Structures are given as structure tokens and as C-alpha cells.
Amino acid sequence: MLDHEYTTKDIFRKxxxxxxxxxxxxxxxxxxxxxxxxxxxxxxxxxxxQSEARKQMTKEEKLKIKEENERLVAEYGFCVxxxxxxxxxxxxxxxxxLFRGRGNHPKMxxxxxxxxxxxxxxxxxxxxxxxxxPSGHKWKxxxxxxxxxxxxxxxxxxxGSIKYIMLNPSSRIKGEKDWQKYETAxxxxxxxxxxxxxxxxxxxxxxxxARQRSVALYFIDKLALRAGNEKEEGETAxxxxxCSLRVEHIKLYPELDKQEYVVEFDFPGKDSIRYYNxxxxxxxxxxxxxxxxxxxxxxxxxFDRLNTSILNKHLQDLxxxxxxxxxxxxxxxxxxxxxxxxxxxxxxxxxxxxLSYNRANRAVAILCxxxxxxxxxxxxSMLTLQSKIDAKKDQLLDARRELxxxxxxxxxxxxxKTKKLLxxxxxxxxxxxxxxxxLEVQATDREENKQIALGTSKLNYLDxxxxxxxCKKYGIPIEKIYNKTQREKFAWxxxxxxxxxxx
DNA sequence: CTCTGCACTTAGAATTGTTGAA
DNA sequence: TTCAACAATTCTAAGTGCAGAG
Numbered sequence: 001m002l003d004h005e006y007t008t009k010d011i012f013r014k015x016x017x018x019x020x021x022x023x024x025x026x027x028x029x030x031x032x033x034x035x036x037x038x039x040x041x042x043x044x045x046x047x048x049x050q051s052e053a054r055k056q057m058t059k060e061e062k063l064k065i066k067e068e069n070e071r072l073v074a075e076y077g078f079c080v081x082x083x084x085x086x087x088x089x090x091x092x093x094x095x096x097x098l099f100r101g102r103g104n105h106p107k108m109x110x111x112x113x114x115x116x117x118x119x120x121x122x123x124x125x126x127x128x129x130x131x132x133x134p135s136g137h138k139w140k141x142x143x144x145x146x147x148x149x150x151x152x153x154x155x156x157x158x159x160g161s162i163k164y165i166m167l168n169p170s171s172r173i174k175g176e177k178d179w180q181k182y183e184t185a186x187x188x189x190x191x192x193x194x195x196x197x198x199x200x201x202x203x204x205x206x207x208x209x210a211r212q213r214s215v216a217l218y219f220i221d222k223l224a225l226r227a228g229n230e231k232e233e234g235e236t237a238x239x240x241x242x243c244s245l246r247v248e249h250i251k252l253y254p255e256l257d258k259q260e261y262v263v264e265f266d267f268p269g270k271d272s273i274r275y276y277n278x279x280x281x282x283x284x285x286x287x288x289x290x291x292x293x294x295x296x297x298x299x300x301x302x303f304d305r306l307n308t309s310i311l312n313k314h315l316q317d318l319x320x321x322x323x324x325x326x327x328x329x330x331x332x333x334x335x336x337x338x339x340x341x342x343x344x345x346x347x348x349x350x351x352x353x354x355l356s357y358n359r360a361n362r363a364v365a366i367l368c369x370x371x372x373x374x375x376x377x378x379x380x381s382m383l384t385l386q387s388k389i390d391a392k393k394d395q396l397l398d399a400r401r402e403l404x405x406x407x408x409x410x411x412x413x414x415x416x417k418t419k420k421l422l423x424x425x426x427x428x429x430x431x432x433x434x435x436x437x438x439l440e441v442q443a444t445d446r447e448e449n450k451q452i453a454l455g456t457s458k459l460n461y462l463d464x465x466x467x468x469x470x471c472k473k474y475g476i477p478i479e480k481i482y483n484k485t486q487r488e489k490f491a492w493x494x495x496x497x498x499x500x501x502x503x
Numbered sequence: 504c505t506c507t508g509c510a511c512t513t514a515g516a517a518t519t520g521t522t523g524a525a
Numbered sequence: 526t527t528c529a530a531c532a533a534t535t536c537t538a539a540g541t542g543c544a545g546a547g
Contacts, residue, residue, distance in 0.1 A: 094537065102515080102538065148510065156537095162509065163537085177511085226513095227541060236539075270540055271514055309504090312542070325512085325541060372515060381530070453515065460513055483533065 001098060002044045012109035016098055019111035079151060079167075080128075087168035088151065099158045103237035103272020107158055119154045149173050159235065170488035179492055182463040184321045185330040186503060192330065195318050196221065203284040212303040213314055215288050216242050220324050223279065224331050224367050226270060227308040227324035239268045242324070243308050248298035252289055261286035273371050332364045332461035337503045339363045340470050354480055357470070362449070364457045372453040385443050392436045399429045464490035465497035472499035 006012045017035040024032065032038065057065075076091050096114040099107055117137035122130060126144045133139050140154075152165035167174055188195075199221075202214030219225050220242050228241025240249065249267035256262040259280045269275045281289075292302055308324060315322040339360035344353060375381075403425040410422045464482075468490070471478050482490060 090536075092536090100516090100538080105538095150510075153510095159538095164510075166511080174512095181512090229541065231540095239539085241540085271516095271538080273515080308542075323542065370514080384529090456514060485534070 002040055006098075006100060006108060009108065011104075011106060012098075015107060015109035016111070019109075023111070081167065081171070081173065084172060086171040086173075089166055089168045091165060094156075094163070101237060103239065103268060105237045106234055107236075110158055113157045115154055121153045123148065123151055123153070168488075170491065175489070175492045178489075181329060182333065182465070182503075184326055185333060185463070188319060188322060188326050188330045189334065189503070191319055192221075198318065200284075203282075203288055209305040209310070211288050212292060212306045213311055215285055215292070216303050216306055216311060217315075218281075218285060220327050221331070223265075223277065224328045224369075225275075226328070227311065229308050237268070237272050239270060239272055241269065241308075243303055243306055243311060245302040246298065247293050247296045247300050247302055250289065250302065252286065252293075254286075263289065269369065273369065275369050328368065329461055332368055332457055333463040333466060333503050335364050335367055336360050336462050337466050340466070344470070344474065346474065350476060350480070353474055353476060357467075357476075357481060358454070361454050361458060361462070362452060364462060365452050365454050368457055368461060370453045370456045371451050374450050378450060382443070382446065385446070389436065389443065392432065396429070396432045396436060399425070399432050403429050459486070459489070463503050464493035465501045466503050468493050468497040469499050469501035472497070 001007055013035050021029055021032075077088055078085050079088055080086070093115050094112075097112050099105075099110045099112045101108045117133040118140055120133075120139050121141045121143060122139050123143050123145055124130060125146065130139075130142050150164040150166050153162050155161070156163050169175070169178070195217075199214040199217045202210045203218075205211050205214070220227070226241035228244035230244060231239070240246065245267060249265065251264040251266070253262040253264065254260065256264075256278065261281050261283055263279050263281050263286070265275055265277045265279065267275055289302075292304075296302075296304075312323045315324065315326075340357065343356040343359055345356070348356070403422075406418075406422045406425045410418050467481050468478065470476070471481055478487065478494060487494065
């Protein structure tokens with residue numbers, strides 16, 4: 001990990017050294033007193049050389065490794081559930097290493113221990129052949145629980161939480177659950193207006209609890225915020241969702257940039273991704289927020305009478321199966337459907353239609369705040385692209401100059417040869433202009449996508465039937481929208497949806 | 504109502520594989 | 526043919542939400 005930024009962080013180094021010392025003998029512990037005096041370069045270079053050697057392998061060697069991998073997948077990558085052979089998602093055990101939490105994680109650098117068969121619980125049916133543990137070892141337990149979907153579990157040593165081996169998204173059990181998720185969101189569509197009217201009424205409630213609940217729900221609905229469960233302090237990075245927002249995470253502006261009642265959100269969300277947004281809200285919401293913030297310290301809870309459990313209980317009363325996260329699914333999917341309607345032009349060619357699809361997808365990703373760190377190579381690749389553009393511009397200037405002199409020539413000499421030359425110069429200019437435009441579009445597109453991740457919404461929030469129906473309606477091959485893995489995951493939707501599907 | 508354990512979905516980074524321009 | 530850019534896949538952390546005990 002020597003090259004990684006993690007190793008420069010104090011908490012990481014402290015945690016690592018503490019855990020490492022526990023593994024040392026007394027003599028080693030006496031000898032090794034400071035991490036900064038330890039030189040790991042010999043090990044680091046060894047692994048670098050290994051990875052270099054792997055790159056230098058011949059085609060045959062690479063093929064051999066590939067075949068061996070395929071054999072492993074064939075042997076361990078599948079199971080039989082309800083008489084169907086199903087792909088297992090994560091069948092390889094997590095290797096030991098140093099824990100890499102996201103954001104400001106208090107446990108980063110701790111030693112993540114090797115999992116032994118003695119830690120492993122196997123869950124399979126009574127009549128099945130229990131996998132044999134590696135020789136000389138035993139499983140912790142073999143159980144037969146058909147109320148859960150996992151095949152294997154163990155307790156990891158950083159947070160003490162349970163980890164699972166489960167089926168691939170293409171499996172029946174995951175697919176049906178996915179489908180149900182979107183069906184719940186579609187039921188919300190039918191009653192969302194009523195629910196909105198209800199929470200707007202509650203902004204005026206005499207009860208503080210109802211006011212907080214209704215304002216929080218407004219944010220969850222309007223801004224697609226996550227629910228915001230409580231977290232144990234000191235165990236994880238300090239991140240929040242809607243219900244766990246603190247006073248310090250919002251600022252109120254009665255007027256800002258010619259807009260009234262603006263709320264500025266600035267907080268670390270899931271994976272410590274920053275949520276930053278300035279939102280004009282209704283006056284009643286604004287006044288309520290002022291009320292909630294009265295006599296509070298920055299580190300106090302904004303919604304002190306509310307948590308996710310209270311909110312979800314209330315939602316359950318409004319609609320069967322309704323929870324806070326359903327709003328995210330609903331708003332994401334409905335946004336995609338609306339955007340597709342708005343942006344798709346039936347006269348466009350296929351690439352232009354796909355561009356529209358990606359733009360609709362991007363609108364959802366922005367709504368859900370799906371960001372990524374700008375790739376490490378972003379600046380560099382942007383520069384290369386820019387220099388390509390510059391070179392193309394120079395080329396265009398040259399081509400235009402040549403065209404000009406060609407024209408002048410053609411005026412004097414009126415023979416076939418000069419005429420032909422003129423034509424070819426014209427075409428050259430045109431071709432270069434097109435190439436330049438393409439490069440410039442690419443640059444804008446890349447710049448716009450710099451910090452936006454489209455994958456998460458596509459995989460988890462957008463009802464795939466919307467996309468399938470759109471493809472059918474406009475004659476777009478489904479392969480243009482979903483790659484192989486995605487088509488496997490969404491097989492249920494591809495089977496089910498016709499061109500007239502409405503979310 | 505709170506606390507905890509559990510099982511599941513959602514998430515971006517890291518790694519690996521593929522492609523197409525030079 | 527090579528190599529960088531881009532796409533796909535893998536990895537595992539970090540959320541949500543529910544149940545049950547007290």
C-alpha cells in the first residue's frame with residue numbers, strides 16, 4: 001500500500017502500528033518502536049516486480065491463467081437453489097489486509113484478519129452435500145436455514161459485523177426481490193400526491209414531532225436524500241442522512257441570488273460523499289427550520305424528535321411497504337421516464353438517441369448525488385485531449401490555407417487536374433472540421449461527467465422496464481444500453497416489458 | 504421506546520479486459 | 526503492433542430496515 005495516500009494519514013499509521021505490534025514477539029516489539037523508521041521498500045519492490053512480470057507474460061502463459069480461473073469459477077462459482085443452478089456473487093473469501101474505510105474512518109489501517117474455515121458458517125439444505133472444509137480444518141457451523149438467502153457467513157474483525165456470500169444478481173431470488181422493489185415504487189406513484197398533501201398539512205401541525213417528520217419527508221421526497229440511520233460514534237466515519245442531519249449541516253438564507261427562502265445543504269453522506277446544494281423551499285418549511293434550530297448548538301440534531309424508525313412507522317401507515325428509501329427509487333425512476341420523454345427525438349439516429357438516454361441517466365445521477373472522485377488521470381487525459389484539439393485546429397488552419405491557394409489556382413488554370421485538387425481540398429477541410437467538432441463534444445461530455453457516476457443509478461434505482469420499453473419503442477438494440485452483466489441482472493425486465501410499459 | 508443483531512441493498516474504488524487510434 | 530483510453534468486472538465498505546428482547 002506504500003504508494004497509496006492512506007499510508008500518509010496519521011490514523012492509518014497509528015492503527016496499523018498498534019495492530020502490527022500485537023503480532024510481534026517481545027524481542028521484535030522492543031526493537032521496532034517507530035513506524036517511520038521502518039523501510040518496507042524491499043517488500044514493495046518485490047510485489048511491483050511480480051506485477052511487472054505478470055504484464056510481461058507471453059500470450060500462452062496468460063491463456064493458461066485464464067483457463068485456470070475459469071476452472072475455479074466452474075467448480076466454486078455456482079450452487080443449486082430450488083433445482084436451479086445459480087451463479088454465486090462473491091465466492092472468493094476476502095483476503096487479509098489493512099482495512100480501508102472511506103472518508104475519515106477511525107479504524108483505517110487496522111489489520112483485517114485472515115478468515116479460517118473455523119470462522120465459517122455454511123448454510124445449505126439438509127439433504128445437500130456439505131462442502132468439505134480444507135484438510136485439517138472444520139467449519140464453525142453447518143446450518144439449514146431456509147428463511148435466509150445466504151450460503152456462507154462469517155464475522156469480520158474490524159466492526160464485528162457479519163459478512164455473507166450470496167447469489168449473483170442474475171439469480172431468481174435476487175431478480176424477484178428487485179422486481180418487487182420497483183413494484184412498491186410504482187404503488188407509491190399512485191398515492192404520492194396524497195402523501196405530499198398530507199405532509200404539507202403537517203407543516204402546520206401543533207405537534208413538534210409531526211412538523212419535524214413532515215419537513216424531513218419533504219427533503220427525502222424533493223431531494224432524494226437517504227433516510228439517515230443513527231450510527232455509533234467513533235466506530236465509523238461521521239456521515240449523515242436526512243434524519244440524522246445536524247444544525248451545522250444547513251444554512252438558511254431568507255434571500256439569496258434573488259431567490260427567497262434558500263436552504264444550503266453541506267454534509268458528508270454515504271461513503272463520505274459531499275452533498276452540497278442550495279435549494280429554495282416553501283416559506284412554511286423555512287420557518288419550521290428556523291424553529292427547529294432555535295437555541296441549538298451546531299452539533300445538535302436538526303430533527304431532535306425524529307429518527308428513521310419513527311419516520312418509517314409513519315410511512316407504513318400511509319402505504320403498505322412504504323419506507324424512506326422507496327422515495328429514492330420512485331423519484332429516480334419517474335425522473336428517467338420523464339427525461340426520456342422530453343429528450344428523445346424520434347427523428348434522431350441511434351447515437352443521438354443514446355446520447356439522450358445518457359443525459360436522462362445523468363439527470364438521475366445528479367438527483368441521487370452519485371459522485372465519483374475525479375479519476376487520478378483526469379487532468380492528464382483532459383490535457384491530451386486538449387492538445388489533440390489544438391493539433392486539429394492547426395491542421396484545420398493549414399487545410400484552409402491550402403484550400404484558399406487551390407481556389408486561386410483554379411481561377412487561373414481551369415484544367416481538370418486543378419479542379420480535382422480543389423475538390424479534394426474542400427473535402428479535407430470538411431473532414432477536419434467534423435473531426436474537430438467530435439473532439440470538442442467529447443471534451444465537454446467528459447468534463448460534465450468528471451464527478452458524476454452513472455452506474456449506481458442504472459443498477460439500483462432505475463426500473464429496467466423503462467429502459468427496455470424505450471429501446472423497443474425507438475428500435476434501439478438493448479445491447480446499446482445494457483452490457484452482458486446488466487442484461488443478465490435485468491433478464492426479468494427484458495422478458496416482461498413491452499414498448500408501452502409505463503412506470 | 505431503546506438497543507442490538509441480523510440480512511439484505513447500495514456504493515465508489517480498484518483491478519482487469521477490450522478496443523481503436525497512432 | 527502498441528499503448529492509452531475506456532468499459533466491464535470485482536471487491537468490499539457502508540448504508541437501510543426489520544425483528545425481538547428488555
